[in-house]
Amino acid sequence: MAGVEEVEVVVAHQERATLRVGDVFLKIDADRTRADVEVEAMAIAPIPTPEVLWRKPPVLALAALPGTALGRLGEPxxxxxxxxxxxxxxxxxxxxAPPPPWPGRSLDEVASRLDGECAWLVANGxxxxxxxxxxxxxxxxxxRPWTPVFTHGDLQxxxxxxxxxxxxxVIDWSEAGPGDALFDLATLTLGHEERLGDVVAGYGTDVDLDVIRAWWSLRSLRAVxxxxxxxxxxxPEVAVLNSRL
Structure with missing residues:
Protein backbone atom coordinates (compact mmCIF):
# COMPACT_ATOMS: atom_id res chain seq x y z
CA MET A 1 0.00 0.00 0.00
CA ALA A 2 3.00 2.27 -0.38
CA GLY A 3 2.29 5.55 -2.08
CA VAL A 4 -1.38 5.69 -1.07
CA GLU A 5 -2.40 9.31 -0.74
CA GLU A 6 -5.72 8.97 1.04
CA VAL A 7 -7.94 6.69 3.06
CA GLU A 8 -11.59 6.45 2.03
CA VAL A 9 -14.22 5.74 4.67
CA VAL A 10 -16.66 3.45 2.86
CA VAL A 11 -19.04 2.97 5.77
CA ALA A 12 -18.78 3.56 9.50
CA HIS A 13 -21.15 3.15 12.43
CA GLN A 14 -21.12 1.85 16.00
CA GLU A 15 -20.80 -1.81 15.03
CA ARG A 16 -18.26 -1.79 12.22
CA ALA A 17 -16.31 0.30 9.76
CA THR A 18 -14.89 -0.31 6.29
CA LEU A 19 -11.96 1.69 4.93
CA ARG A 20 -10.45 1.65 1.46
CA VAL A 21 -6.69 2.11 1.20
CA GLY A 22 -5.65 1.88 -2.42
CA ASP A 23 -6.85 -1.49 -3.69
CA VAL A 24 -7.31 -2.91 -0.20
CA PHE A 25 -10.46 -2.82 1.93
CA LEU A 26 -10.00 -2.94 5.70
CA LYS A 27 -13.08 -4.16 7.56
CA ILE A 28 -13.10 -3.50 11.29
CA ASP A 29 -15.79 -5.43 13.14
CA ALA A 30 -16.32 -5.52 16.89
CA ASP A 31 -18.22 -8.81 16.56
CA ARG A 32 -15.68 -11.57 15.89
CA THR A 33 -18.44 -14.11 15.24
CA ARG A 34 -19.76 -11.99 12.38
CA ALA A 35 -16.28 -11.76 10.88
CA ASP A 36 -15.81 -15.52 11.28
CA VAL A 37 -19.02 -16.09 9.29
CA GLU A 38 -17.85 -13.75 6.54
CA VAL A 39 -14.49 -15.48 6.11
CA GLU A 40 -15.95 -18.99 6.16
CA ALA A 41 -18.82 -18.08 3.82
CA MET A 42 -16.42 -16.60 1.26
CA ALA A 43 -14.27 -19.73 1.47
CA ILE A 44 -17.16 -22.06 0.57
CA ALA A 45 -19.28 -19.85 -1.70
CA PRO A 46 -19.39 -21.17 -5.30
CA ILE A 47 -19.32 -17.67 -6.81
CA PRO A 48 -16.51 -15.07 -6.95
CA THR A 49 -15.70 -13.29 -3.68
CA PRO A 50 -12.93 -10.89 -2.61
CA GLU A 51 -9.52 -12.37 -1.86
CA VAL A 52 -8.69 -12.42 1.85
CA LEU A 53 -5.26 -10.78 2.09
CA TRP A 54 -4.83 -11.11 5.83
CA ARG A 55 -6.75 -11.13 9.07
CA LYS A 56 -5.74 -9.72 12.43
CA PRO A 57 -8.94 -9.43 14.51
CA PRO A 58 -10.78 -7.15 14.58
CA VAL A 59 -9.39 -6.22 11.13
CA LEU A 60 -9.99 -8.15 7.92
CA ALA A 61 -8.09 -7.08 4.78
CA LEU A 62 -9.72 -7.84 1.43
CA ALA A 63 -8.60 -7.18 -2.13
CA ALA A 64 -10.81 -4.88 -4.17
CA LEU A 65 -12.98 -6.52 -6.82
CA PRO A 66 -12.73 -5.41 -10.45
CA GLY A 67 -15.66 -3.52 -11.92
CA THR A 68 -18.31 -1.49 -10.14
CA ALA A 69 -21.42 -2.18 -8.07
CA LEU A 70 -24.63 -2.93 -9.96
CA GLY A 71 -26.16 0.18 -8.45
CA ARG A 72 -27.30 1.91 -5.29
CA LEU A 73 -30.61 1.85 -3.48
CA GLY A 74 -32.59 4.97 -4.30
CA GLU A 75 -30.71 5.66 -7.55
CA PRO A 76 -31.26 4.37 -11.11
CA ALA A 97 -24.84 -25.14 -3.29
CA PRO A 98 -25.09 -26.99 0.06
CA PRO A 99 -26.15 -24.59 2.84
CA PRO A 100 -23.51 -23.53 5.39
CA PRO A 101 -23.28 -25.65 8.56
CA TRP A 102 -24.30 -22.88 10.95
CA PRO A 103 -27.98 -22.15 11.77
CA GLY A 104 -30.03 -19.53 9.97
CA ARG A 105 -32.93 -17.42 11.19
CA SER A 106 -36.13 -19.31 11.86
CA LEU A 107 -39.55 -18.29 10.58
CA ASP A 108 -40.63 -17.52 14.16
CA GLU A 109 -37.61 -15.23 14.65
CA VAL A 110 -38.37 -13.35 11.44
CA ALA A 111 -42.06 -12.91 12.36
CA SER A 112 -41.31 -11.84 15.92
CA ARG A 113 -38.79 -9.21 14.85
CA LEU A 114 -41.16 -7.91 12.18
CA ASP A 115 -43.92 -7.42 14.73
CA GLY A 116 -41.52 -5.61 17.05
CA GLU A 117 -40.31 -3.26 14.33
CA CYS A 118 -43.84 -2.45 13.19
CA ALA A 119 -44.86 -1.61 16.76
CA TRP A 120 -41.80 0.65 17.17
CA LEU A 121 -42.42 2.50 13.90
CA VAL A 122 -45.99 3.33 14.90
CA ALA A 123 -45.31 4.07 18.58
CA ASN A 124 -42.56 6.54 17.68
CA GLY A 125 -44.44 8.18 14.83
CA ARG A 144 -44.32 -19.20 5.10
CA PRO A 145 -42.12 -22.30 5.44
CA TRP A 146 -39.14 -22.36 3.07
CA THR A 147 -36.48 -24.90 2.19
CA PRO A 148 -33.19 -23.45 3.51
CA VAL A 149 -30.55 -22.76 0.86
CA PHE A 150 -27.13 -21.08 0.91
CA THR A 151 -28.12 -17.41 1.08
CA HIS A 152 -25.90 -14.34 1.09
CA GLY A 153 -28.28 -12.68 3.53
CA ASP A 154 -27.59 -9.10 2.40
CA LEU A 155 -27.45 -9.32 -1.40
CA GLN A 156 -28.09 -5.65 -2.04
CA VAL A 170 -19.98 -10.37 -4.33
CA ILE A 171 -18.87 -8.69 -1.10
CA ASP A 172 -20.06 -8.46 2.55
CA TRP A 173 -20.88 -12.03 3.56
CA SER A 174 -21.33 -11.49 7.30
CA GLU A 175 -25.08 -12.28 7.12
CA ALA A 176 -24.63 -15.48 5.09
CA GLY A 177 -26.36 -18.65 6.20
CA PRO A 178 -29.21 -21.03 5.48
CA GLY A 179 -32.29 -19.05 4.48
CA ASP A 180 -35.01 -18.30 1.96
CA ALA A 181 -33.77 -18.02 -1.64
CA LEU A 182 -36.44 -15.43 -2.43
CA PHE A 183 -35.11 -13.17 0.33
CA ASP A 184 -31.83 -12.85 -1.59
CA LEU A 185 -33.67 -12.09 -4.84
CA ALA A 186 -35.84 -9.51 -3.07
CA THR A 187 -32.82 -7.85 -1.46
CA LEU A 188 -31.07 -7.66 -4.82
CA THR A 189 -34.05 -5.99 -6.51
CA LEU A 190 -35.22 -3.79 -3.61
CA GLY A 191 -35.90 -0.34 -5.04
CA HIS A 192 -35.14 -1.65 -8.54
CA GLU A 193 -38.44 -3.30 -9.37
CA GLU A 194 -37.90 -2.66 -13.07
CA ARG A 195 -34.92 -5.07 -12.95
CA LEU A 196 -36.83 -7.97 -11.42
CA GLY A 197 -37.58 -9.53 -14.80
CA ASP A 198 -33.87 -9.55 -15.72
CA VAL A 199 -32.89 -11.13 -12.42
CA VAL A 200 -35.57 -13.82 -12.63
CA ALA A 201 -34.59 -14.57 -16.24
CA GLY A 202 -31.00 -15.10 -15.14
CA TYR A 203 -32.07 -17.11 -12.11
CA GLY A 204 -33.60 -19.57 -14.54
CA THR A 205 -36.61 -20.94 -12.72
CA ASP A 206 -40.11 -19.94 -11.76
CA VAL A 207 -40.26 -17.83 -8.62
CA ASP A 208 -43.20 -16.50 -6.64
CA LEU A 209 -43.18 -12.78 -7.39
CA ASP A 210 -45.72 -12.09 -4.62
CA VAL A 211 -43.27 -13.49 -2.08
CA ILE A 212 -40.47 -11.32 -3.46
CA ARG A 213 -42.71 -8.26 -3.13
CA ALA A 214 -43.57 -9.38 0.39
CA TRP A 215 -39.86 -9.49 1.27
CA TRP A 216 -39.49 -5.95 -0.12
CA SER A 217 -41.98 -4.75 2.48
CA LEU A 218 -40.65 -6.97 5.24
CA ARG A 219 -37.01 -6.01 4.74
CA SER A 220 -37.86 -2.31 4.56
CA LEU A 221 -39.98 -2.42 7.72
CA ARG A 222 -37.11 -4.12 9.56
CA ALA A 223 -34.46 -1.74 8.25
CA VAL A 224 -35.85 1.70 9.10
CA PRO A 236 -35.01 4.78 0.15
CA GLU A 237 -36.66 2.13 2.35
CA VAL A 238 -39.46 4.54 3.23
CA ALA A 239 -39.97 5.17 -0.50
CA VAL A 240 -40.31 1.41 -1.03
CA LEU A 241 -42.90 1.21 1.76
CA ASN A 242 -44.86 4.14 0.39
CA SER A 243 -44.85 2.59 -3.08
CA ARG A 244 -46.80 -0.40 -1.74
CA LEU A 245 -49.85 1.81 -1.11
Missing part, protein backbone atom coordinates in the same frame (compact mmCIF):
# COMPACT_ATOMS: atom_id res chain seq x y z
CA UNK A 77 -28.86 1.59 -12.10
CA UNK A 78 -26.79 2.08 -15.25
CA UNK A 79 -25.81 -1.61 -15.37
CA UNK A 80 -26.98 -3.55 -18.41
CA UNK A 81 -29.90 -5.97 -18.43
CA UNK A 82 -27.36 -8.72 -19.10
CA UNK A 83 -25.44 -7.79 -15.95
CA UNK A 84 -28.61 -7.98 -13.88
CA UNK A 85 -29.43 -11.35 -15.44
CA UNK A 86 -25.90 -12.50 -14.61
CA UNK A 87 -26.52 -11.46 -11.00
CA UNK A 88 -29.62 -13.64 -11.02
CA UNK A 89 -27.58 -16.53 -12.39
CA UNK A 90 -24.94 -16.04 -9.67
CA UNK A 91 -27.67 -16.12 -7.02
CA UNK A 92 -28.97 -19.39 -8.48
CA UNK A 93 -25.47 -20.91 -8.36
CA UNK A 94 -25.18 -19.91 -4.71
CA UNK A 95 -28.63 -21.26 -3.83
CA UNK A 96 -27.88 -24.59 -5.52
CA UNK A 126 -41.74 7.31 12.33
CA UNK A 127 -44.25 6.18 9.70
CA UNK A 128 -48.02 6.61 9.40
CA UNK A 129 -49.90 3.68 10.89
CA UNK A 130 -51.61 3.08 7.54
CA UNK A 131 -48.28 2.62 5.76
CA UNK A 132 -47.06 0.18 8.41
CA UNK A 133 -50.33 -1.76 8.46
CA UNK A 134 -50.47 -2.06 4.68
CA UNK A 135 -46.88 -3.26 4.39
CA UNK A 136 -47.27 -5.65 7.32
CA UNK A 137 -50.18 -7.18 5.44
CA UNK A 138 -48.10 -7.47 2.25
CA UNK A 139 -45.19 -8.95 4.22
CA UNK A 140 -47.39 -11.80 5.45
CA UNK A 141 -46.81 -13.67 2.16
CA UNK A 142 -43.11 -14.05 3.03
CA UNK A 143 -43.92 -15.67 6.37
CA UNK A 157 -27.01 -4.02 -5.30
CA UNK A 158 -24.00 -2.32 -3.72
CA UNK A 159 -22.61 -5.74 -2.80
CA UNK A 160 -22.70 -7.19 -6.33
CA UNK A 161 -19.91 -6.09 -8.70
CA UNK A 162 -19.95 -6.27 -12.48
CA UNK A 163 -17.56 -5.47 -15.29
CA UNK A 164 -19.67 -4.94 -18.39
CA UNK A 165 -22.13 -7.83 -18.54
CA UNK A 166 -20.11 -10.12 -16.24
CA UNK A 167 -20.36 -10.47 -12.46
CA UNK A 168 -16.89 -10.14 -10.96
CA UNK A 169 -17.78 -10.88 -7.36
CA UNK A 225 -35.12 1.71 12.84
CA UNK A 226 -31.61 0.25 12.37
CA UNK A 227 -30.77 2.90 9.78
CA UNK A 228 -32.02 5.75 11.99
CA UNK A 229 -30.20 4.47 15.08
CA UNK A 230 -26.94 4.08 13.15
CA UNK A 231 -27.04 7.55 11.61
CA UNK A 232 -28.28 6.71 8.10
CA UNK A 233 -31.15 8.23 6.13
CA UNK A 234 -33.88 5.61 5.64
CA UNK A 235 -35.66 7.47 2.84
Missing amino acids: STASSAAWAAAGAAARTLHD VLPAGVVTRNRRVAEAAL VTHVFADGDEITG RWLIEHGFDPW
Whole structure:
Protein backbone atom coordinates (compact mmCIF):
# COMPACT_ATOMS: atom_id res chain seq x y z
CA MET A 1 0.00 0.00 0.00
CA ALA A 2 3.00 2.27 -0.38
CA GLY A 3 2.29 5.55 -2.08
CA VAL A 4 -1.38 5.69 -1.07
CA GLU A 5 -2.40 9.31 -0.74
CA GLU A 6 -5.72 8.97 1.04
CA VAL A 7 -7.94 6.69 3.06
CA GLU A 8 -11.59 6.45 2.03
CA VAL A 9 -14.22 5.74 4.67
CA VAL A 10 -16.66 3.45 2.86
CA VAL A 11 -19.04 2.97 5.77
CA ALA A 12 -18.78 3.56 9.50
CA HIS A 13 -21.15 3.15 12.43
CA GLN A 14 -21.12 1.85 16.00
CA GLU A 15 -20.80 -1.81 15.03
CA ARG A 16 -18.26 -1.79 12.22
CA ALA A 17 -16.31 0.30 9.76
CA THR A 18 -14.89 -0.31 6.29
CA LEU A 19 -11.96 1.69 4.93
CA ARG A 20 -10.45 1.65 1.46
CA VAL A 21 -6.69 2.11 1.20
CA GLY A 22 -5.65 1.88 -2.42
CA ASP A 23 -6.85 -1.49 -3.69
CA VAL A 24 -7.31 -2.91 -0.20
CA PHE A 25 -10.46 -2.82 1.93
CA LEU A 26 -10.00 -2.94 5.70
CA LYS A 27 -13.08 -4.16 7.56
CA ILE A 28 -13.10 -3.50 11.29
CA ASP A 29 -15.79 -5.43 13.14
CA ALA A 30 -16.32 -5.52 16.89
CA ASP A 31 -18.22 -8.81 16.56
CA ARG A 32 -15.68 -11.57 15.89
CA THR A 33 -18.44 -14.11 15.24
CA ARG A 34 -19.76 -11.99 12.38
CA ALA A 35 -16.28 -11.76 10.88
CA ASP A 36 -15.81 -15.52 11.28
CA VAL A 37 -19.02 -16.09 9.29
CA GLU A 38 -17.85 -13.75 6.54
CA VAL A 39 -14.49 -15.48 6.11
CA GLU A 40 -15.95 -18.99 6.16
CA ALA A 41 -18.82 -18.08 3.82
CA MET A 42 -16.42 -16.60 1.26
CA ALA A 43 -14.27 -19.73 1.47
CA ILE A 44 -17.16 -22.06 0.57
CA ALA A 45 -19.28 -19.85 -1.70
CA PRO A 46 -19.39 -21.17 -5.30
CA ILE A 47 -19.32 -17.67 -6.81
CA PRO A 48 -16.51 -15.07 -6.95
CA THR A 49 -15.70 -13.29 -3.68
CA PRO A 50 -12.93 -10.89 -2.61
CA GLU A 51 -9.52 -12.37 -1.86
CA VAL A 52 -8.69 -12.42 1.85
CA LEU A 53 -5.26 -10.78 2.09
CA TRP A 54 -4.83 -11.11 5.83
CA ARG A 55 -6.75 -11.13 9.07
CA LYS A 56 -5.74 -9.72 12.43
CA PRO A 57 -8.94 -9.43 14.51
CA PRO A 58 -10.78 -7.15 14.58
CA VAL A 59 -9.39 -6.22 11.13
CA LEU A 60 -9.99 -8.15 7.92
CA ALA A 61 -8.09 -7.08 4.78
CA LEU A 62 -9.72 -7.84 1.43
CA ALA A 63 -8.60 -7.18 -2.13
CA ALA A 64 -10.81 -4.88 -4.17
CA LEU A 65 -12.98 -6.52 -6.82
CA PRO A 66 -12.73 -5.41 -10.45
CA GLY A 67 -15.66 -3.52 -11.92
CA THR A 68 -18.31 -1.49 -10.14
CA ALA A 69 -21.42 -2.18 -8.07
CA LEU A 70 -24.63 -2.93 -9.96
CA GLY A 71 -26.16 0.18 -8.45
CA ARG A 72 -27.30 1.91 -5.29
CA LEU A 73 -30.61 1.85 -3.48
CA GLY A 74 -32.59 4.97 -4.30
CA GLU A 75 -30.71 5.66 -7.55
CA PRO A 76 -31.26 4.37 -11.11
CA SER A 77 -28.86 1.59 -12.10
CA THR A 78 -26.79 2.08 -15.25
CA ALA A 79 -25.81 -1.61 -15.37
CA SER A 80 -26.98 -3.55 -18.41
CA SER A 81 -29.90 -5.97 -18.43
CA ALA A 82 -27.36 -8.72 -19.10
CA ALA A 83 -25.44 -7.79 -15.95
CA TRP A 84 -28.61 -7.98 -13.88
CA ALA A 85 -29.43 -11.35 -15.44
CA ALA A 86 -25.90 -12.50 -14.61
CA ALA A 87 -26.52 -11.46 -11.00
CA GLY A 88 -29.62 -13.64 -11.02
CA ALA A 89 -27.58 -16.53 -12.39
CA ALA A 90 -24.94 -16.04 -9.67
CA ALA A 91 -27.67 -16.12 -7.02
CA ARG A 92 -28.97 -19.39 -8.48
CA THR A 93 -25.47 -20.91 -8.36
CA LEU A 94 -25.18 -19.91 -4.71
CA HIS A 95 -28.63 -21.26 -3.83
CA ASP A 96 -27.88 -24.59 -5.52
CA ALA A 97 -24.84 -25.14 -3.29
CA PRO A 98 -25.09 -26.99 0.06
CA PRO A 99 -26.15 -24.59 2.84
CA PRO A 100 -23.51 -23.53 5.39
CA PRO A 101 -23.28 -25.65 8.56
CA TRP A 102 -24.30 -22.88 10.95
CA PRO A 103 -27.98 -22.15 11.77
CA GLY A 104 -30.03 -19.53 9.97
CA ARG A 105 -32.93 -17.42 11.19
CA SER A 106 -36.13 -19.31 11.86
CA LEU A 107 -39.55 -18.29 10.58
CA ASP A 108 -40.63 -17.52 14.16
CA GLU A 109 -37.61 -15.23 14.65
CA VAL A 110 -38.37 -13.35 11.44
CA ALA A 111 -42.06 -12.91 12.36
CA SER A 112 -41.31 -11.84 15.92
CA ARG A 113 -38.79 -9.21 14.85
CA LEU A 114 -41.16 -7.91 12.18
CA ASP A 115 -43.92 -7.42 14.73
CA GLY A 116 -41.52 -5.61 17.05
CA GLU A 117 -40.31 -3.26 14.33
CA CYS A 118 -43.84 -2.45 13.19
CA ALA A 119 -44.86 -1.61 16.76
CA TRP A 120 -41.80 0.65 17.17
CA LEU A 121 -42.42 2.50 13.90
CA VAL A 122 -45.99 3.33 14.90
CA ALA A 123 -45.31 4.07 18.58
CA ASN A 124 -42.56 6.54 17.68
CA GLY A 125 -44.44 8.18 14.83
CA VAL A 126 -41.74 7.31 12.33
CA LEU A 127 -44.25 6.18 9.70
CA PRO A 128 -48.02 6.61 9.40
CA ALA A 129 -49.90 3.68 10.89
CA GLY A 130 -51.61 3.08 7.54
CA VAL A 131 -48.28 2.62 5.76
CA VAL A 132 -47.06 0.18 8.41
CA THR A 133 -50.33 -1.76 8.46
CA ARG A 134 -50.47 -2.06 4.68
CA ASN A 135 -46.88 -3.26 4.39
CA ARG A 136 -47.27 -5.65 7.32
CA ARG A 137 -50.18 -7.18 5.44
CA VAL A 138 -48.10 -7.47 2.25
CA ALA A 139 -45.19 -8.95 4.22
CA GLU A 140 -47.39 -11.80 5.45
CA ALA A 141 -46.81 -13.67 2.16
CA ALA A 142 -43.11 -14.05 3.03
CA LEU A 143 -43.92 -15.67 6.37
CA ARG A 144 -44.32 -19.20 5.10
CA PRO A 145 -42.12 -22.30 5.44
CA TRP A 146 -39.14 -22.36 3.07
CA THR A 147 -36.48 -24.90 2.19
CA PRO A 148 -33.19 -23.45 3.51
CA VAL A 149 -30.55 -22.76 0.86
CA PHE A 150 -27.13 -21.08 0.91
CA THR A 151 -28.12 -17.41 1.08
CA HIS A 152 -25.90 -14.34 1.09
CA GLY A 153 -28.28 -12.68 3.53
CA ASP A 154 -27.59 -9.10 2.40
CA LEU A 155 -27.45 -9.32 -1.40
CA GLN A 156 -28.09 -5.65 -2.04
CA VAL A 157 -27.01 -4.02 -5.30
CA THR A 158 -24.00 -2.32 -3.72
CA HIS A 159 -22.61 -5.74 -2.80
CA VAL A 160 -22.70 -7.19 -6.33
CA PHE A 161 -19.91 -6.09 -8.70
CA ALA A 162 -19.95 -6.27 -12.48
CA ASP A 163 -17.56 -5.47 -15.29
CA GLY A 164 -19.67 -4.94 -18.39
CA ASP A 165 -22.13 -7.83 -18.54
CA GLU A 166 -20.11 -10.12 -16.24
CA ILE A 167 -20.36 -10.47 -12.46
CA THR A 168 -16.89 -10.14 -10.96
CA GLY A 169 -17.78 -10.88 -7.36
CA VAL A 170 -19.98 -10.37 -4.33
CA ILE A 171 -18.87 -8.69 -1.10
CA ASP A 172 -20.06 -8.46 2.55
CA TRP A 173 -20.88 -12.03 3.56
CA SER A 174 -21.33 -11.49 7.30
CA GLU A 175 -25.08 -12.28 7.12
CA ALA A 176 -24.63 -15.48 5.09
CA GLY A 177 -26.36 -18.65 6.20
CA PRO A 178 -29.21 -21.03 5.48
CA GLY A 179 -32.29 -19.05 4.48
CA ASP A 180 -35.01 -18.30 1.96
CA ALA A 181 -33.77 -18.02 -1.64
CA LEU A 182 -36.44 -15.43 -2.43
CA PHE A 183 -35.11 -13.17 0.33
CA ASP A 184 -31.83 -12.85 -1.59
CA LEU A 185 -33.67 -12.09 -4.84
CA ALA A 186 -35.84 -9.51 -3.07
CA THR A 187 -32.82 -7.85 -1.46
CA LEU A 188 -31.07 -7.66 -4.82
CA THR A 189 -34.05 -5.99 -6.51
CA LEU A 190 -35.22 -3.79 -3.61
CA GLY A 191 -35.90 -0.34 -5.04
CA HIS A 192 -35.14 -1.65 -8.54
CA GLU A 193 -38.44 -3.30 -9.37
CA GLU A 194 -37.90 -2.66 -13.07
CA ARG A 195 -34.92 -5.07 -12.95
CA LEU A 196 -36.83 -7.97 -11.42
CA GLY A 197 -37.58 -9.53 -14.80
CA ASP A 198 -33.87 -9.55 -15.72
CA VAL A 199 -32.89 -11.13 -12.42
CA VAL A 200 -35.57 -13.82 -12.63
CA ALA A 201 -34.59 -14.57 -16.24
CA GLY A 202 -31.00 -15.10 -15.14
CA TYR A 203 -32.07 -17.11 -12.11
CA GLY A 204 -33.60 -19.57 -14.54
CA THR A 205 -36.61 -20.94 -12.72
CA ASP A 206 -40.11 -19.94 -11.76
CA VAL A 207 -40.26 -17.83 -8.62
CA ASP A 208 -43.20 -16.50 -6.64
CA LEU A 209 -43.18 -12.78 -7.39
CA ASP A 210 -45.72 -12.09 -4.62
CA VAL A 211 -43.27 -13.49 -2.08
CA ILE A 212 -40.47 -11.32 -3.46
CA ARG A 213 -42.71 -8.26 -3.13
CA ALA A 214 -43.57 -9.38 0.39
CA TRP A 215 -39.86 -9.49 1.27
CA TRP A 216 -39.49 -5.95 -0.12
CA SER A 217 -41.98 -4.75 2.48
CA LEU A 218 -40.65 -6.97 5.24
CA ARG A 219 -37.01 -6.01 4.74
CA SER A 220 -37.86 -2.31 4.56
CA LEU A 221 -39.98 -2.42 7.72
CA ARG A 222 -37.11 -4.12 9.56
CA ALA A 223 -34.46 -1.74 8.25
CA VAL A 224 -35.85 1.70 9.10
CA ARG A 225 -35.12 1.71 12.84
CA TRP A 226 -31.61 0.25 12.37
CA LEU A 227 -30.77 2.90 9.78
CA ILE A 228 -32.02 5.75 11.99
CA GLU A 229 -30.20 4.47 15.08
CA HIS A 230 -26.94 4.08 13.15
CA GLY A 231 -27.04 7.55 11.61
CA PHE A 232 -28.28 6.71 8.10
CA ASP A 233 -31.15 8.23 6.13
CA PRO A 234 -33.88 5.61 5.64
CA TRP A 235 -35.66 7.47 2.84
CA PRO A 236 -35.01 4.78 0.15
CA GLU A 237 -36.66 2.13 2.35
CA VAL A 238 -39.46 4.54 3.23
CA ALA A 239 -39.97 5.17 -0.50
CA VAL A 240 -40.31 1.41 -1.03
CA LEU A 241 -42.90 1.21 1.76
CA ASN A 242 -44.86 4.14 0.39
CA SER A 243 -44.85 2.59 -3.08
CA ARG A 244 -46.80 -0.40 -1.74
CA LEU A 245 -49.85 1.81 -1.11
